Amino acid sequence: MDLRPEDLAPRERYKLLIGCIVPRPIAFVSTIAPDGRLNLAPFSFFNGIGSDPMTVLFCPANNSEGGEKDTLRNCKPRSEGGTGEFVVNAAVENYAREVAACAEALPYGESEWDLVGLAVAPSARVRPPRVELSPWAFECETLQVVRTNPGHPAGGNVVIGRVVHIYLSDEIVDARMHVDADKLRAVGRMGGFGYATTRDRFDLPPNREALKRP
Numbered sequence: 001m002d003l004r005p006e007d008l009a010p011r012e013r014y015k016l017l018i019g020c021i022v023p024r025p026i027a028f029v030s031t032i033a034p035d036g037r038l039n040l041a042p043f044s045f046f047n048g049i050g051s052d053p054m055t056v057l058f059c060p061a062n063n064s065e066g067g068e069k070d071t072l073r074n075c076k077p078r079s080e081g082g083t084g085e086f087v088v089n090a091a092v093e094n095y096a097r098e099v100a101a102c103a104e105a106l107p108y109g110e111s112e113w114d115l116v117g118l119a120v121a122p123s124a125r126v127r128p129p130r131v132e133l134s135p136w137a138f139e140c141e142t143l144q145v146v147r148t149n150p151g152h153p154a155g156g157n158v159v160i161g162r163v164v165h166i167y168l169s170d171e172i173v174d175a176r177m178h179v180d181a182d183k184l185r186a187v188g189r190m191g192g193f194g195y196a197t198t199r200d201r202f203d204l205p206p207n208r209e210a211l212k213r214p
């Protein structure tokens with residue numbers, strides 16, 4: 001079939017986005033409100049952007065009233081009323097349930113950290129703490145927020161952050177910065193309530209070499 005997005009309801013477009021774009025990495029994002037209260041939430045519209053400077057993005061959509069989710073309120077630039085900082089933690093098998101539980105929409109200022117009981121560890125360069133158990137954490141300063149439909153439910157927001165400090169567990173990485181996927185045990189998000197592990201993997205050589213079957 002062929003579809004025009006304008007013939008679909010936003011809910012249907014959402015289902016196609018999350019069902020077709022799979023598996024998605026999950027950013028487990030820690031932020032702090034201007035008054036110091038902590039927040040923690042998962043976002044699977046997440047990726048790296050570039051490595052010089054080291055930049056990442058994640059996308060907290062507007063809530064059902066068209067307002068900003070707590071994470072966006074907290075991490076938007078200071079000039080827009082936020083604190084301009086966030087920490088991306090890993091989403092891994094060890095605490096996948098806690099990651100999912102942190103999607104609960106708590107009133108602004110009520111902390112998901114208390115809901116799930118994960119321990120905090122202080123960050124090195126930014127105020128929001130990292131998840132102590134997380135095998136890696138990227139401490140970020142918000143460069144910019146791009147809004148695709150401000151004030152409207154289901155409108156998107158791209159938060160672009162510069163990584164200013166990297167935490168890595170010595171367990172998962174070697175001296176050449178190769179991360180061991182078996183030790184990391186990352187989880188990804190599928191459509192609906194689905195998640196994926198990263199245990200069923202395969203290698204391919206680069207470029208046209210990849211076409212050769214053994």
Ligand SMILES: Cc1cc2nc3c(=O)[nH]c(=O)nc-3n(C[C@H](O)[C@H](O)[C@H](O)COP(=O)(O)O)c2cc1C
Pocket residue numbers: 026039040041042043044045046059060061062069070071072099100101102103104105106189
């Ligand atoms: C695995 C997972 C991934 C999610 N990804 C996103 C996402 O990319 N964008 C989004 O707006 N909400 C996403 N959500 C929902 C948010 O986590 C949820 O709305 C949460 O309440 C936002 O928290 P906050 O209001 O404290 O920022 C996701 C939920 C789960 C469980």
